[in-house]
Amino acid sequence: MLLANLELYLFFIFGGVAVIAAFGVVFNKNVVHSTLFLLLDMVMLAGLYVLLNAEYIAVIQILVYAGAIVVLILFVIMFLGAELGERIPTWLTIRNVIVVFLAAVFLTVTGTAVFEWLGVGQAIHGNITPELIAQNGSVEMVGAAIFTDYILPFEFASVILLVGIVGVITLGGWRKVQHRKDSE
């Protein structure tokens, strides 16, 4: 009985912790604590990806988000100084109440739409089953899809990364360093 519902229990554990961690990111004065809550959120989502038979995406999630993005944000926080928390006298202002109300309305509308319209996609069911993924491996199947059907978007991803590298180097003051070297 316990093992039969294990997937459901794991879903509620991962999902509940993810929602709590997301609230922790938003409602935290200390930015470092917010970043660590973000890390928790990413790890929980990786667990959800494993439950969804997307092991490759789960590993990439840990590598890219937990390994690179959170560390980068933490590095910048430490670099700029840790005393960055804003002082807010109270959370219960009219503006905050309106924001929470709008978020709740958005959530209700989205949830209703999800439950009313979920049957639409049944007719165009593909042929990738969890058994097929377990037999061939998640990395192999996603890799084959990337390198056959989606090779052009994959190349564009490398161009985006190149643009990012050039942009960061330019913003980081590469010219200033060059000027300093020339004047010496």
Added chain:
Amino acid sequence: MVHTSYYLLLAAMLFAIGAGGVLLRKNALIIMMCVEIMMNAVNLTLVAFSRQLGSLTGQVFVFMIMVVAAVEVAIGLAILVELYRQIKSVNIDDFSSLKG
């Protein structure tokens, strides 16, 4: 097998929390983190539909979104560091030099 609508509701909740955080907070770093939460919610939706529809296209899309997210964070943080050098603040209310 957990029904796909549970995953979609969870993703909608995470997206709403992220959107609320973007509207509520004044710290630019926290706003970037909330944008990351929203992107993750969309990723969860894509993977859930990838299983629901029996297609790997959703997972390939998640891969592309992660590339864009990594670049976005790198450039955003570089802009933030440069702004902090000149304004000495990360509060978005202080970033008003483009105001006419």
